[in-house]
Amino acid sequence: MKNELVLREEEWMKNNRFRDLIGLQIEDIGDGTATLSLAVQDQLLQGAGMVHGGVITTLIDSVIGSAVRSVMADHMVSLTAELNINFFRPATQGRIFAEGRVINRGKQLAVGVGDVKGENGKLLATGRATYVLKEITKK
Numbered sequence: 001m002k003n004e005l006v007l008r009e010e011e012w013m014k015n016n017r018f019r020d021l022i023g024l025q026i027e028d029i030g031d032g033t034a035t036l037s038l039a040v041q042d043q044l045l046q047g048a049g050m051v052h053g054g055v056i057t058t059l060i061d062s063v064i065g066s067a068v069r070s071v072m073a074d075h076m077v078s079l080t081a082e083l084n085i086n087f088f089r090p091a092t093q094g095r096i097f098a099e100g101r102v103i104n105r106g107k108q109l110a111v112g113v114g115d116v117k118g119e120n121g122k123l124l125a126t127g128r129a130t131y132v133l134k135e136i137t138k139k
């Protein structure tokens with residue numbers, strides 16, 4: 001059964017069409033942690049047969065963002081202010097998994113880290129991102 005944080009994140013992300021486009025799935029959300037996954041598909045590959053760096057970047061930003069939202073109030077929104085990634089190994093097949101966690105949650109800024117691993121547990125990429133936390137303002 002899905003926990004409350006997963007249901008909340010699904011509700012938050014229901015209008016995020018880009019995540020749907022690449023097939024991003026929520027595996028688990030905890031208190032300041034998140035796990036997402038993605039099936040490697042032909043349309044996600046770049047010319048040399050590796051998952052496009054933009055997809056890996058999206059996965060890392062998404063998993064850290066999910067971890068940050070798990071420790072954020074409903075009336076807040078998180079916006080990526082900075083993102084840094086190392087691509088260690090190419091992803092070419094199977095399913096890839098992203099694990100994220102918040103390392104510091106301030107009043108206005110939150111910083112988190114995320115790893116992308118293959119089915120064999122090998123580290124493919126790692127990243128760190130900073131988010132600005134803002135109150136949602138109604139128009």
Ligand SMILES: CC(C)(COP(=O)(O)OP(=O)(O)OC[C@H]1O[C@@H](n2cnc3c(N)ncnc32)[C@H](O)[C@@H]1OP(=O)(O)O)[C@@H](O)C(=O)NCCC(=O)NCCSC(=O)Cc1ccccc1
Nearest residue numbers: 046050051052053054055056057086087088089090091124
């Ligand atoms: C080919 C290479 C980059 C380097 O491998 P090699 O030449 O075989 O190097 P070797 O393994 O011999 O290591 C030498 C030393 O360097 C270290 N080290 C190695 N790598 C890193 C690192 N990244 N960061 C930091 N350090 C690193 C390593 O530990 C070792 O250290 P040591 O000397 O022992 O102290 C490999 O890491 C790879 O395939 N990565 C995946 C690339 C991939 O899938 N990209 C996405 C698709 S492209 C795309 O779509 C573009 C795009 C992007 C973004 C947005 C939009 C578009």
